[in-house]
Ligand code: OOG
């Protein structure tokens with residue numbers, strides 16, 4: 497199966513909210529091929545008028561690696577259509593089996609990190625049962641579906657040990673620390689630069705950078721009020737409908 501055909505399958509699965517079997521079950525696909533599929537998948541969205549607004553890291557914490565059984569740091573692309581306003585509503589009927597996780601976001605400047613914010617990421621594997629291998633999840637834009645960014649804050653002196661909370665309907669469902677993200681979320685940015693460069697992508701000023709979740713993700717269901725808090729950076733929230 498060609499790169500283009502795999503990208504079309506994943507694109508249709510996402511737009512039609514219908515899961516597909518893992519690509520690697522029936523086809524040869526290595527990690528380089530998977531990044532080529534991801535690029536082709538996003539190219540289809542850009543052709544439909546979406547804009548690239550940043551990059552997301554995945555599996556930068558042990559909690560996340562353990563949850564999905566893939567133990568490699570991965571990256572995906574963010575487009576403007578994936579962004580939900582802070583405190584906004586997200587209709588879940590366009591998703592297959594959405595999950596939500598707390599993130600730390602960087603706003604990239606000319607020389608590094610210009611600002612930091614608490615964030616939420618909604619992930620939705622396009623594969624049946626949310627099961628995948630490393631190449632599968634890379635091809636599927638690392639399960640990226642939507643994201644929410646809180647108010648940008650000045651970069652604090654230390655980012656390596658801030659408490660992270662995920663609340664659903666006012667109850668804490670996950671708690672962790674930014675230390676879980678490769679020891680320091682700034683390390684995720686270094687990794688991101690290096691990994692994307694391998695595929696000819698340079699991180700651009702003005703882009704959003706999601707460092708990867710510090711905790712496992714939880715299922716997202718209609719009616720849920722979800723809030724992420726990162727110590728010292730405030731909160732961000734979304735309501736699922
Ligand atoms: C893969 C995406 C991982 C993160 O923050 O670690 C990710 C998945 O969990 O389906 O976004």
Ligand code: MG
Pocket residue numbers: 552553554597599617619706708709
């Ligand atoms: Mg994530």
